[in-house]
Amino acid sequence: MAEPATGGASGGVPSWGPHNTVRVVDPSPVNWLSITWNTMEEANRVDHEGMGQPSLAAGWRWVDDETLELDVRRETVFQDGEKYDAQIFKLAFDKVQEWTNPHPPGAFLNFAQDTALTVVDDHTVRMRFPGGNSAALMKLRGMHIPSTRFWNEWGFIDPKTGTAEGHW
Amino acid sequence: MLADGISTLDTRSPQVVLEPNLTHWNPGRIPKVRIIYENAIPKEDAIKSVAAGDGKVDVVTDLTPAEAHAFQGGSVAAIHSQPAKTVLAGVFNENKLDSPWTSIEVRRAMNMAIDRDAVLQQGAHGYGSVMPAFIQTGRYGADPKLEPYKLDEAAAAAAIEKAGLKGREILVLASPDWEGVVEVMTANLAKVGLKVRADFSKTEPEGWDIKLVWHFDWSPQYPVGVVHREFFGNNGAHRAMPEDPQFDALYAKLLRTPHQPAQEEVVREVERYVHDQARALFLISPSTLFAVSNRVSFVAYDTCMSELAETTVR
Numbered sequence: 001m002a003e004p005a006t007g008g009a010s011g012g013v014p015s016w017g018p019h020n021t022v023r024v025v026d027p028s029p030v031n032w033l034s035i036t037w038n039t040m041e042e043a044n045r046v047d048h049e050g051m052g053q054p055s056l057a058a059g060w061r062w063v064d065d066e067t068l069e070l071d072v073r074r075e076t077v078f079q080d081g082e083k084y085d086a087q088i089f090k091l092a093f094d095k096v097q098e099w100t101n102p103h104p105p106g107a108f109l110n111f112a113q114d115t116a117l118t119v120v121d122d123h124t125v126r127m128r129f130p131g132g133n134s135a136a137l138m139k140l141r142g143m144h145i146p147s148t149r150f151w152n153e154w155g156f157i158d159p160k161t162g163t164a165e166g167h168w
Numbered sequence: 169m170l171a172d173g174i175s176t177l178d179t180r181s182p183q184v185v186l187e188p189n190l191t192h193w194n195p196g197r198i199p200k201v202r203i204i205y206e207n208a209i210p211k212e213d214a215i216k217s218v219a220a221g222d223g224k225v226d227v228v229t230d231l232t233p234a235e236a237h238a239f240q241g242g243s244v245a246a247i248h249s250q251p252a253k254t255v256l257a258g259v260f261n262e263n264k265l266d267s268p269w270t271s272i273e274v275r276r277a278m279n280m281a282i283d284r285d286a287v288l289q290q291g292a293h294g295y296g297s298v299m300p301a302f303i304q305t306g307r308y309g310a311d312p313k314l315e316p317y318k319l320d321e322a323a324a325a326a327a328i329e330k331a332g333l334k335g336r337e338i339l340v341l342a343s344p345d346w347e348g349v350v351e352v353m354t355a356n357l358a359k360v361g362l363k364v365r366a367d368f369s370k371t372e373p374e375g376w377d378i379k380l381v382w383h384f385d386w387s388p389q390y391p392v393g394v395v396h397r398e399f400f401g402n403n404g405a406h407r408a409m410p411e412d413p414q415f416d417a418l419y420a421k422l423l424r425t426p427h428q429p430a431q432e433e434v435v436r437e438v439e440r441y442v443h444d445q446a447r448a449l450f451l452i453s454p455s456t457l458f459a460v461s462n463r464v465s466f467v468a469y470d471t472c473m474s475e476l477a478e479t480t481v482r
Contacts, residue, residue: 013190014202018223020481021202022464025214026229026474033386034474035205038186044388048478050253050307050470052388062426076193108393108403134426138390 032104040144043070043089044137052137056084056145065132072123078147086119092145093117093127095155102156102168108135109142144168182208186476200480218245218459226464229474231457232345237293239459248458249295250468253385255302255395256292256346258353258378258449262409268333269377270409275446277327278378279317281360282353288452291349296454301443302396304453308389309435314443316450325360334361342380344368349380349451378449381406384472392422392438400447415441 014020026034037045043057054060057070076084096102096111103109116128129136156164184205192198206214206225215235217225221244231239236247260269260278268274284298297304300314328334338357342350347368354364367373383406387394398404400415418441422434442448460466467478 016187016202020200021204022226022476022479022481023204023206023224024227024229024474024476025206025209025211025225027211027214028230028472028474030472031205031229031474035184035186037473037475038203038477046386046388046469046471048467048469048475050385065424065426068426073193077191079189079191106403106405108397108401132424132426134423134431135390135393136426138387138393141386141388 036144040146042143042145043140046141056089057140060137063126066129068127068129068136069120070125070127072125074123080147080149082147082149084145085122086125088148089125089145090117090119091148091151092143095151096143096168099164099168101166102164103142104166104168109139111139142168182206197477199477203476215239215459218461221245221461226461227466228459229456231459233292233295233348233454233457236295236457236459241459243462245459245461248460248466248468249455250458250470251297251304251453252456252468252470252472253304253307253391254453254456254472255383256349256451256454257302257381257399258340258451259381259399259406259408260378260449261376264375264377268331271331272445273327274331274333276317277324277331277360278449279446280320281324282317282356282449282451283319284316284452286356287349287352291346291352292452292454293348295457296452299450299453301439301450303391303439309391309432309439311436311439314440317446321359328361335363337363337365338377339365339367339373339375340378340380341367341372341376343370343382346380346382379408380451382454386471386473392419392435396438396442400442
């Protein structure tokens, strides 16, 4: 029986061994994407039955045909202790918008350059898509939201090329 | 779809070790195990390891139907078949010189020539399902009134003959993973007067006729953006036909329809359109296949991603 990762009596980090380790060989050409979605988090995710679920956005609503408002999840912190809020969400959007074609699957995941994201308050952001973009939630699934430290130390820049194009 | 040179990593660590984030906001999704991706073990050896129960590998992803069918795990391991959001379809090369595939009658005849049950049962060892076009029955966007093209060899043969294609050799490209599927297609198409020359070399020789493409839908209920667009959209990586203004107009309509249930109705409209136009040679939705040690309680994702938050050791 696997020891719960949340710890035994001490509640600390488990002692890792064969009893609580799963070894996987994933020869898929998109195994990099599985690693990404096992380690990064986005506004929404897709569950094991293939259905969209809230994640770092606790919910969302289309205010009108061009405006999506998202509830930024409250009382959430990154592993490095940084508090997650609407400014962090906006930082992730600003970072991805710096590049022409950051997503390996292709430009269809890009937000148009005229997409605007405004912080309404600490727990609300509003995205405006001139002309409409019902694909927004699909695109948000690919917009990773890490802590500030990630951007400062790594980002998605390929050290060999110095660019994040095709490297998100 | 992903492309070599962009998506394929050119370097990788022999192992990637994932440990749970114990401070995650959602305690219900904190993994109960550590995951180690073994990148240096070849797939064939990994499958043998799972079958032998030697403890070196617990899970192998992405088995082909043939590999899953041949797997002998005895009491220590088994095949996990997941009915994932996948598509296996033939792309018609409408761009080749004097392409016969620009004809809707011919494309429909090709769809009527295929015995999808045989493709599934014989070609893919039963691992998957038959579906009308690109969305599985019961999934978001599926049209309950839409049915797969019915097998009608006589009508297909008549249309092939009328188009002057009887006796023609056609070049079918496919991954070796789908050799069984191509064998069934070859037999099916022979019955309507076409001879298949199969090419499993993963190259794209000029003048090819049909290319088998496997694709998957990882999206939160947006199959047209991830799958249909990739095959038929003006920026689709698999498109082998002139731009289709009708498809592009439907996609633009979808983009302007954010609210449910109206959005799902547009998805159904797209699905009906590509089906009625026989825009592809519709085949099956293959299951994703895993070799899994019995010591693991494995939860697979319908997205085809090996997300493992719910997987545990028994």
